Amino acid sequence: MKFEARLFLYGVLFFVPVGLIYAAWSGGEPVGTVGIPLVGGLVGMIGAYFALLSRRIDARPEDDPLGEIEQGAGDQGVFSPWSWWPLVLGAAAAVVFAGLAIGWWLVYIGVAVGVIGLVGWVFEFSRGQHAH
16 A cells, blocks of 8 residues: 555645646636645545555555565455446436436436445345345
8 A cells, every 4th residue: 555655645746836836827716726736635635544554454465566476366355246236326327417417306316226226236245134
């Protein structure tokens, strides 16, 4: 996580000075003058989170400069290759975006279908009280 932390923290060193330069050249145009330094702040928050996270977890093979490719072998996570829930979420997102053009009533239907899809995807592997 050290590389990711540095990557985002270097973004602060880019966006804040660029925001100040933009403010000087544009004559104080309000949207860019405020927005670009705020992007620097948001990037800084992500970088700070990654820096704190890198202290709490063990070093990954990607963090070792002498690491070999085979050190990263093995399971990288749990993925559901036969899940239909991402399709439901994609259809719900399409309905929401279509609702922005057609009418707000369609947005409400898309959000409802999206909530159902998200709950289904989260609890897909649940073996507890809500297993299905």
